[in-house]
Amino acid sequence: MKFLALIFAFLCISSLCGPVQASTPNGSEINSAYTLLRQKIDQSFANASSDASSGPARVQIADYYFRFIHKYQQESNIKSISASDLDLLRRAAIEAYVDTNNRKILDDFLIDIRELDRRGIASERAYQDEVYAFVQARMFENAQGIVAAHPKAVLPPIPKVSITNGFNPDAPAILSWNKDANKFVAQNVNLKDYKLIIVGHPLCHFTQRAVVDISEDDKLMSVTQGALWILPQDGNLDPSIISDWNTHHPNQIMSVVYLAAKWPGFNNWGTPTFYFLKDGKVDRSIVGWPSGGNAKALLSARGIR
Amino acid sequence: MTKLKVKALLAVGFAFSVVGASSYAASTQTVSNTTQQSSSGFQQELLSRNKLERERDYAAAPIKSQADLIWYVGRMPANSPLKQLSGQGRARFLNSLMFGDHGLASFSYADLRAELTASQIYRVLSLFGVQRSTSLIKGALVITPEDKAVMAVPDNVPGLKSASPSLLPDHESYRCLSRGTCESAYTYICTSNC
Numbered sequence: 001m002k003f004l005a006l007i008f009a010f011l012c013i014s015s016l017c018g019p020v021q022a023s024t025p026n027g028s029e030i031n032s033a034y035t036l037l038r039q040k041i042d043q044s045f046a047n048a049s050s051d052a053s054s055g056p057a058r059v060q061i062a063d064y065y066f067r068f069i070h071k072y073q074q075e076s077n078i079k080s081i082s083a084s085d086l087d088l089l090r091r092a093a094i095e096a097y098v099d100t101n102n103r104k105i106l107d108d109f110l111i112d113i114r115e116l117d118r119r120g121i122a123s124e125r126a127y128q129d130e131v132y133a134f135v136q137a138r139m140f141e142n143a144q145g146i147v148a149a150h151p152k153a154v155l156p157p158i159p160k161v162s163i164t165n166g167f168n169p170d171a172p173a174i175l176s177w178n179k180d181a182n183k184f185v186a187q188n189v190n191l192k193d194y195k196l197i198i199v200g201h202p203l204c205h206f207t208q209r210a211v212v213d214i215s216e217d218d219k220l221m222s223v224t225q226g227a228l229w230i231l232p233q234d235g236n237l238d239p240s241i242i243s244d245w246n247t248h249h250p251n252q253i254m255s256v257v258y259l260a261a262k263w264p265g266f267n268n269w270g271t272p273t274f275y276f277l278k279d280g281k282v283d284r285s286i287v288g289w290p291s292g293g294n295a296k297a298l299l300s301a302r303g304i305r
Numbered sequence: 306m307t308k309l310k311v312k313a314l315l316a317v318g319f320a321f322s323v324v325g326a327s328s329y330a331a332s333t334q335t336v337s338n339t340t341q342q343s344s345s346g347f348q349q350e351l352l353s354r355n356k357l358e359r360e361r362d363y364a365a366a367p368i369k370s371q372a373d374l375i376w377y378v379g380r381m382p383a384n385s386p387l388k389q390l391s392g393q394g395r396a397r398f399l400n401s402l403m404f405g406d407h408g409l410a411s412f413s414y415a416d417l418r419a420e421l422t423a424s425q426i427y428r429v430l431s432l433f434g435v436q437r438s439t440s441l442i443k444g445a446l447v448i449t450p451e452d453k454a455v456m457a458v459p460d461n462v463p464g465l466k467s468a469s470p471s472l473l474p475d476h477e478s479y480r481c482l483s484r485g486t487c488e489s490a491y492t493y494i495c496t497s498n499c
Contacts, residue, residue, distance in 0.1 A: 031393045032393070034393075034397075035393050035396060035397055038397045038400065038401070038413070039397075042401055042413075045480065045482065045488070045490070087419070091415055091419070095415065095491050095492065098478075098489065098490070098491035099489075099491070124444060125418070125443075125444040128443060128444055132491070154444075201476070201487065203476045203479075204476055204486075204487040204495075205474070205476075205497065205499065206485050206486055206487060206499075207487075232488075232489050233489075234489045235478070235491070236478060269488065270482055270486030270487065271479075271486055271488070272486065273486065287485075287486060288485030288486040289485050289486075290485030291485070
């Protein structure tokens, strides 16, 4: 009797204190969830209209991620997920993180990478994604650590980044390229210093077209005189692209946004987007440079016909 | 020889040396300018050639629009390169496609990279005339010499990438939006058709 009681007690205790064995998700379940997430992402961007910001789309994407994917990303059950599904979870997390800059999604991604590492099956691609994510998150030392830890992987070199005295990452800031010192310098921006801030990218042909049109028009040149040109926040920080652009475009010197979320009123990071400011606050914005240009809207924003 | 003659000879010699020096300087400058012009001319020539090749690719492509895509998928040939993708992978790839007035404007390569080799990706993108974007796909699987050839990037041409990375017409990690903008999007490519 005592023996049976002991067995019974043991069973009771183990059921209370032992690890909760979560059910292993069906393989096709994660694949379907990822497909659904991707559909929603594509739909969100397709619905972003020319005057609306893509900000709401990005909020939606985070919402979809937490609804469809996050539940699979628990450390307690990730060990039981198949290698192929784990890779799908990794892809879902990195894609959603890049679109949203949501740090909780980044945390999920890092859980996936750690598990892939633990199993010894992390691919070069996974490390490339990890570097990209860390650079986008401005965690440069972490990115450098990945590059150093995997010398045989084809990973981008991480440029030097120095921080100015008194730098506040929670305020608008940029990474400006110092060609002579061969490094990026993180520095804050006082929005009150600018009437116009232009989001652009050297590799975006809309931006390139806008710059050509602006350079050929005195009125547009006067409107954009003294503007701050900035690249959106992403996981690429290739000095050669910015250096080359700045060399060839001394009137449109570009810097890189440090953390997009810290720029109040800047809800659209499509390139090019023109933000007109009053007393350091966004007054209005003009989005895009389609064929035919957007000169009229730009001039009109400054009251010029 | 009289002092005068010596002076005259020296003067002439000096004059020739000045002319010679300035000619040398001019020729050096000309070489330098020519080098710069050749470099810029070389880039322009590459750009033009690249544009012509893309136009040819587009002309030969069976899918130039959403309507073409619907038609093609409805009658997908047995040997279509799209059939090398898994069902879900193919669905995600096709759903990511965005067409502009001049063909495929952006697409996600996430599933292409995960499931296909570089030459298989090339064949898929040939359906849309954007096969030259294959070389932008970081981490594409290279196994055969054909895979390696497909991944040979324009910036492997000596002098081109160092001259101007912005000469490459496609924008990796960005997608095309219909309103004349590009937007950051991981594992997407915004093509020159945007």
